[in-house]
Each structure stands twice: as C-alpha cells, then as structure tokens.
Amino acid sequence: MSGGILDRVQPHLLSAPPYVPVLPPETLAQRLGLPVESILKLDANENQFGPSPKALEALAKARSYHIYPDPEQAQLRQTLGRYVDYGPEWLVAGAGSDELIELALRLFVPPGEAILNFPPTFGMYTFLADTLGQKAINVNRRADHSIDMEAALAAVPRTRLIFAVSPNNPTGTSLTRAELDALLATGLPVVVDEAYAEFAGESYAPLVREHSNLIVIRTLSKWAGLAGLRIGYMIADPSLMEIAMRVKQPYSVNVAAEVATLASFEDLPLLHERVAAIVSERERLAALLASLPGFEAVPSRANFILVRLNGIEAKQVQARLREKGIMIRYFDSPLLQNHLRISVGLPRQTDRLVAALGEIVNKLSAENRSGVPRA
Ligand SMILES: Cc1ncc(COP(=O)(O)O)c(C=O)c1O
Incomplete structure (x- = not known):
C-alpha cells in the first residue's frame, strides 16, 4: 500500500529472509496434539541435562x-x-x-x-x-x-x-x-x-x-x-x-x-561431567545411527551429529519423527541434500530416538517396495 507505514521501513528489511527458529516444547505439543512431556527436542543442540x-x-x-x-x-x-x-x-x-x-x-x-x-x-x-x-x-x-x-x-x-x-x-x-x-x-x-x-x-x-x-x-x-x-x-x-x-x-x-x-x-566439576557424558553418548549415537541402513554419520566434535541419508528421504524421516514428538533438523539446501542433524540427548532419549528411527526406516522401505504414495 503506497503511503503506508511500510514505505518508511528500510527497504532491505522488507525483503530480508527470516531466520528459521526452533519452537519451544509447549508450542510443539500444542501443534502436534501431544502431551508436552512426550516432546523430545533434539533440534537445537540444547543440553538435555538442563542447568546446574x-x-x-x-x-x-x-x-x-x-x-x-x-x-x-x-x-x-x-x-x-x-x-x-x-x-x-x-x-x-x-x-x-x-x-x-x-x-x-x-x-x-x-x-x-x-x-x-x-x-x-x-x-x-x-x-x-x-x-x-x-x-x-x-x-x-x-x-x-x-x-x-x-x-x-x-x-x-x-x-x-x-x-x-x-x-x-x-x-x-x-x-x-x-x-x-x-x-x-x-x-x-x-x-x-x-x-x-x-x-x-x-x-x-x-x-x-x-x-x-x-x-x-x-x-x-x-x-x-x-x-x-x-x-x-x-x-x-x-x-x-x-x-x-x-x-x-x-x-x-x-x-x-x-x-x-x-x-x-x-x-564446574558437575558441568564437566555432563559434557563428558554427552561426548560419550555422541559416540554411542553415532554407532547406532551408522547401523541403520542408508544412514551415514559425519564424525562430530560437537553435541550433535550430521547424517546423510542414502535411499531414504530425510524429509520423510523428520516428518514421521515429528509425529511421534521427536524433533530433529532437516536440511534440503543444495550443499546439504537429504541430510538430518540430530542433537545428542540422554541415553534413554537416544534409545527412544533410535527405536523410532528403526521403525520409520522399515516402514519407509516397505512403502518404497510396494509403491505406496507418500504424503
Ligand atoms: C555455531 C553457533 N554459534 C552460536 C549459536 C548461538 O548461541 P547462543 O545461544 O549463545 O546465542 C549457535 C546455536 O545453535 C551455534 O550453533
């Protein structure tokens, strides 16, 4: 609208692309129709131990x-x-x-x-x-x-x-x-x-x-x-x-x-212990991911793991995890095609994630074989 307030905004801001933020558990729970306790946020590299x-x-x-x-x-x-x-x-x-x-x-x-x-x-x-x-x-x-x-x-x-x-x-x-x-x-x-x-x-x-x-x-x-x-x-x-x-x-x-x-x-000693626990859980998660068919984990020095998927659609995997309340990041940029990024959680969270992944991968492979159209 000409003459409106937007004419006064700095032009570069009108076209600036937004940052894609992560959402808090309460919002996710509401959107997914799940109890908030069932939300597992492995999408923002947060520390699942919480504060000291x-x-x-x-x-x-x-x-x-x-x-x-x-x-x-x-x-x-x-x-x-x-x-x-x-x-x-x-x-x-x-x-x-x-x-x-x-x-x-x-x-x-x-x-x-x-x-x-x-x-x-x-x-x-x-x-x-x-x-x-x-x-x-x-x-x-x-x-x-x-x-x-x-x-x-x-x-x-x-x-x-x-x-x-x-x-x-x-x-x-x-x-x-x-x-x-x-x-x-x-x-x-x-x-x-x-x-x-x-x-x-x-x-x-x-x-x-x-x-x-x-x-x-x-x-x-x-x-x-x-x-x-x-x-x-x-x-x-x-x-x-x-x-x-x-x-x-x-x-x-x-x-x-x-x-x-x-x-x-x-x-500090407690926080350092937690860091050590996350690092050892990272290695356990990497090994579990590598055992899933089509999953190729990039060796990580951080509290997350980047995974390239071969023969499975990363987008589908992310969407189906989300339905179960498990949040991870999906990348579809030209540089990171068909990749997922998963934050390292606590051991029981890793177990829940890997069990869900196993189930999803099996289902997707079966659907692929039978030619079921996917949403
Ligand atoms: C590389 C990198 N730098 C900075 C940040 C943001 O850190 P902060 O929470 O201190 O703003 C992140 C968060 O994901 C990050 O991945």
Whole structure:
C-alpha cells in the first residue's frame, strides 16, 4: 500500500529472509496434539541435562531482579575471564553469542559491505548481516567440510570480516590450525565461533593474545545448559573490547543470566561431567545411527551429529519423527541434500530416538517396495 507505514521501513528489511527458529516444547505439543512431556527436542543442540542445580538454586534465591544489571559486567567478566585464562579487559559478555555476532558485524562491516562466510554453517551470520544491510560472500566448503582456502583468499579483498566456526554447525567438524592461520594472515578480523568448544575439548582462545585480529565467541547455552537465559561472551584484544563495551547495549545481559552464570562456575566439576557424558553418548549415537541402513554419520566434535541419508528421504524421516514428538533438523539446501542433524540427548532419549528411527526406516522401505504414495 503506497503511503503506508511500510514505505518508511528500510527497504532491505522488507525483503530480508527470516531466520528459521526452533519452537519451544509447549508450542510443539500444542501443534502436534501431544502431551508436552512426550516432546523430545533434539533440534537445537540444547543440553538435555538442563542447568546446574547450583544455578537453579541461585536463581530461586536471588532478590535483585528489580535492579538493572551491572553495565560494566565486572563480576561476570572476571569469572568468565578466569575460566578462559584472560583478564576481564579481554572479554565482553552478551545476550547469547547471537548478540556478540551482531556486535562484531556492527563493529566491522558498514552497510553494503560484505562478510566472508563458509556454508554450510550457522545461519545467524548471514541472517544478521542481512538485517544490517550488509552482504555475504559465501565460499562453500569442500565435500569433506574443510574450507576451500583458495576461493576464500580470492574473496578476501571484497570482505570486511570472516566468520569461521569450530566445531562448525551443522557439520560438527573443527577448523584446523592451518585454516585459522591462513585466515588470520589476511589481516581481516576473524571471528571464531566456539559455541561447541567444550564438547571438542579444544579452543583457539589462547591465540587471542598473539593475534589482535582474532575474536573468539563462546556461549553457556550448550555446555552449561543455559540456552534459555541467553549468555555468551567474546574474547579479543582489550583495545577492541573497550570499544565493544561502549557501543553494545549496556543492560543486554539480564540479572538472571548473570546469577546463573556465576553459580554455574561454582558447579564446574558437575558441568564437566555432563559434557563428558554427552561426548560419550555422541559416540554411542553415532554407532547406532551408522547401523541403520542408508544412514551415514559425519564424525562430530560437537553435541550433535550430521547424517546423510542414502535411499531414504530425510524429509520423510523428520516428518514421521515429528509425529511421534521427536524433533530433529532437516536440511534440503543444495550443499546439504537429504541430510538430518540430530542433537545428542540422554541415553534413554537416544534409545527412544533410535527405536523410532528403526521403525520409520522399515516402514519407509516397505512403502518404497510396494509403491505406496507418500504424503
Ligand atoms: C555455531 C553457533 N554459534 C552460536 C549459536 C548461538 O548461541 P547462543 O545461544 O549463545 O546465542 C549457535 C546455536 O545453535 C551455534 O550453533
């Protein structure tokens, strides 16, 4: 409608593609007509153990929810810094890694300029770049999910900021030291998103000291089970972090997130035990998936597994799991045809998932053989 309010919206936002979010269990239960307890969310790489008991206790006890959070993030930056062996001046905390991804985009990329992105990867980089009127130059990964460095380096002069991820979502594969070195040598700022680093048992954070163009982003969403509270942090040169502190929203990390984070670090042994349990469950799940006909699991360093299906339609598998209340991710992009991504759950959840998969695969194969048309 001409002259309407939409004429006043920035044109790039009218056409920006939406982020495809995951839905909460209550919404899924309602849509599927199932009891909420039967919903098994293995679609967002959440931590099925939940938050640390100490975090839950601290949240129940805290009384300062009517007071704004500390805009200097003094205690938070101190505690997070101790965890990664940096002083507080090397860190900025945000409302999940997502806020820090956006902050990096705001810091380095003017509207109309481009980021360098390596699909298949986390969709947030291009989604947020789009909303800021920025562009993305996508250099597709090779078949083994490594970075096509020749093509990447050729694209560098047209870009302002590189997004690398380790382990990468959805492939679960790590960025190699040689790949990182080559990216850092370009002189461009390089964000290494380490949302899943704890499950890989490796991090490039120690290199931040040596490379002023390296920015590592971490989160408590996955290993510490705090996805719903939105808490992440960025590690980079103090001169950059000082500017980041100045230009970020001052109160974006809410009091509950701060309380839960500080208490989680009082419960590190338990949280580390849970990470170890998830890693061993990942290996068990990988073996079980590999035993299903047509399932090819990509070896993962994260808390999820990417699976390529051969001779079975991944879309059908996802749809039929969904009918049973089990949620997983389906990809149908040109780079990930007929793939599924499954988050690692607790042992009993793995058992439920694998039993359901076995049943579905058998049915689909029988339908294929008898030529039953599928919805
Ligand atoms: C690679 C990667 N980075 C960041 C995030 C988002 O993390 P946060 O919950 O801290 O915003 C995710 C979530 O799935 C992810 O896969």
